[in-house]
Amino acid sequence: MQPYDIVYETYGTLSEAKDNIVVVCHALTGSHHAAGWYEGDAKPGWWDGLIGSGKAIDTDRFYVVCTNVIGSCFGSTGPMSQNKDGEVYRYKFPVVSIKDMIKAQRILFDRLGIHRVHAIVGGSMGGMQALQFAIHYPSFANKIIAMATTFATQPWAIAFNKVAQEAILTDPDFKNGYYDPEDIRQKGLSGMAVGRMAGHISFLSHYSMIEKFGREYKRNDGLYELFGKFQVESYLEYNGYNFTKWFDPLAYLYITKAINIFDLARGFDSLFHALAKIQADLHLISFREDMLFLPDEMRKIDEILKSQHYRNCHHFEVESHYGHDAFLVEIDKFDSYVKEVLNG
């Protein structure tokens, strides 16, 4: 790839010794806007509950940096960016891996004069980046906190991504990748909406859906109306269709590809050998009903490291019924843990 852009946001103040840096990595549809409010927005950055003055990632103490991954659509170079000849990449954009994402960040940090950080924190695809940092740049971070993630993406997660990819690709309005992004922002893309609905199912759990929606029916719809809706249907529809107004379909294809091919063991003889590279204080946080990335997958990392007599690995399984998105929603269940790790 030619020269690329990375957009990033920072919170807090960099100490003179540059020893208070916390890197935050985002998930599939996240961005560099991790905390705080943009004027006019209905909601704050995606981890605002965790990052801020007095919060677990305390901006009174830490200098927090969050970048938008390459391949995404919030300002860093991705498939809808222009190459140096002014052409939009589209399918000419290379397939990027999680490793590429963290290499690109590392180059940016070097440019910013950041050669070592206090911690790297991320959930889901952000957790993959945190783990990849731990293995690829073992001395870059003192502490790694990886949540709701895995050592390698399993078929269950790949299958959900497949539904989304196929739904996008077969939507005539996707125009085989040669769509006008403005058209999609205005009119939506039903294929991507359907795919995102599948994603939302994988982000919740049987239990959280009962808690959130039960069998509630939309108040003004008739039960025997063919298109009358249960609340869960209304939720999926709203979030599915709304999503297509703010996320780019080609970026979705590229990022889900990066997630699918993620495997910490790639380039090593085995996962055992890959994990043997780790030098940082590693904290794994899993969520009991996360069916996208099972707590067992994180436990496996812990067990391998324990078998290597690695003392600085800790696994905290959060009692949560919420499902995968608990790392974004049930912050109160793990923020004190994160605070302790960062301040310890």
Place this chain on the structure above:
Amino acid sequence: MAENFEQKLEEAKAILQKLLQSDMTMSESMKAYEEGMKALQKAQKLLDDAVLHVETIKQQTTEPSA
């Protein structure tokens, strides 16, 4: 044309004004009362729908997802 909340409220107000005039007959005022209540009910329904819409948006946009 779609009915709007403000129109329905104005309609109800106008009917109330009529009712306050003492020169109406019993049957005229009964009819006006019925019409006024209908307009108010319609306004209430529009208001309920708006509240439901706001609640739905609030519920569905407050939580981030992966």
